[in-house]
Amino acid sequence: MVLRRFYLFLLLSATVLIIAISIPSCQDQKEIKFRKYMSIGKQIYIQRCQHCHGENGQGLGKLYPPLDSSDYLLENRDILACIIRNGQAGEINVNGITYNQVMPANPDLIEDEIAQICTYILNAWSNEAGLLEKEEVLESLGNCQTN
Amino acid sequence: MKRFLSLSLLFIAMACHQEKRLPIMGPRQYDVKIVNGEEHTDTIYTTIPDFEFINQDGNSFTPEDLRGKIYVADFFFTTCPSICPIMKTQMLRIHEKYKGNEEVHIVSHSIDPTHDTVEVLRDYADRLEINTNYWTFLTGDMDSIFNVAQKGYLVSAKPDSLAPGGLLHSGAFILVDKEKRIRGYYDGTIEKDVDQLMKDMDILLSEYDGA
Numbered sequence: 001m002v003l004r005r006f007y008l009f010l011l012l013s014a015t016v017l018i019i020a021i022s023i024p025s026c027q028d029q030k031e032i033k034f035r036k037y038m039s040i041g042k043q044i045y046i047q048r049c050q051h052c053h054g055e056n057g058q059g060l061g062k063l064y065p066p067l068d069s070s071d072y073l074l075e076n077r078d079i080l081a082c083i084i085r086n087g088q089a090g091e092i093n094v095n096g097i098t099y100n101q102v103m104p105a106n107p108d109l110i111e112d113e114i115a116q117i118c119t120y121i122l123n124a125w126s127n128e129a130g131l132l133e134k135e136e137v138l139e140s141l142g143n144c145q146t147n
Numbered sequence: 148m149k150r151f152l153s154l155s156l157l158f159i160a161m162a163c164h165q166e167k168r169l170p171i172m173g174p175r176q177y178d179v180k181i182v183n184g185e186e187h188t189d190t191i192y193t194t195i196p197d198f199e200f201i202n203q204d205g206n207s208f209t210p211e212d213l214r215g216k217i218y219v220a221d222f223f224f225t226t227c228p229s230i231c232p233i234m235k236t237q238m239l240r241i242h243e244k245y246k247g248n249e250e251v252h253i254v255s256h257s258i259d260p261t262h263d264t265v266e267v268l269r270d271y272a273d274r275l276e277i278n279t280n281y282w283t284f285l286t287g288d289m290d291s292i293f294n295v296a297q298k299g300y301l302v303s304a305k306p307d308s309l310a311p312g313g314l315l316h317s318g319a320f321i322l323v324d325k326e327k328r329i330r331g332y333y334d335g336t337i338e339k340d341v342d343q344l345m346k347d348m349d350i351l352l353s354e355y356d357g358a
Binding site: 051052054060061100101102103 | 226228229230232233235236239270271273274275276311
């Protein structure tokens with residue numbers, strides 16, 4: 001009788017364990033990728049972008065444009081990879097304000113890293129523009145306008 | 148026992164009350180004079196040498212414009228991609244706290260006068276949305292700028308092809324008193340250091356209270 005109870009307990013524990021292990025794998029693979037991109041993207045953002053664009057994507061005065069709730073950022077998803085890799089110069093209009101600072105190029109960043117930064121800045125703070133995959137980066141980089 | 152306790156408490160209170168003073172930085176020289184057969188030693192502190200630069204409005208700017216003020220100096224250039232934006236974010240905190248105080252000034256020296264013309268500095272100040280009555284941007288002759296950085300403020304600033312933007316410079320904020328003596332160096336890229344700087348500025352200002 002005691003033995004039977006023990007087996008029942010064992011069976012129950014095993015079931016609970018199996019369910020616990022299988023929950024993450026039930027999660028959408030895309031969601032996992034998204035979280036990974038956000039996490040790595042944030043680290044690269046801190047090293048490369050935060051100096052000017054700020055910890056909260058707020059920018060700095062009228063010197064460096066914000067990324068949080070930035071119409072320019074959200075409307076130019078297709079050229080973000082080009083801007084990050086090649087830098088940018090000349091006037092741009094962000095949320096009604098004209099900015100005119102040179103943004104340095106980041107020629108050493110690989111496509112995966114660019115996808116991770118793009119995903120981060122498109123979804124950090126109050127932005128919610130979803131995952132930006134490496135394929136999208138490759139396509140963008142193939143169409144960069146030389147300036 | 149009680150008496151001893153209260154006495155020692157009083158002693159501690161007095162020790163704590165002793166006004167804190169900031170150190171005076173830089174090498175010093177001693178001037179020894181014999182007066183009435185007695186030896187008197189005067190300490191001569193390093194001071195910021197005279198300079199003449201041009202501000203963001205195209206006007207001449209000399210130490211005379213800083214008379215009666217303590218000030219914070221730094222070196223930067225407007226196209227610097229690395230530490231300058233953080234330094235300016237931190238300097239803005241100081242500006243926010245002390246703008247309106249006639250005893251306090253901020254002086255940002257550009258070390259890239261070729262690019263950072265008067266117009267560029269004016270635009271930079273406007274875009275930072277600061278009050279140039281309390282924060283001055285300076286440009287001028289390159290050699291004079293590097294000279295005042297290295298020999299006056301004792302910080303590094305020089306062209307360097309390996310540095311981001313081609314110019315190497317210290318990220319220091321330098322606190323200077325009304326006698327043009329250096330009273331502290333702070334890392335302008337570290338928030339905590341700048342917190343300390345603002346505390347020290349209050350201490351320095353209190354040295355002039357009632358003087």
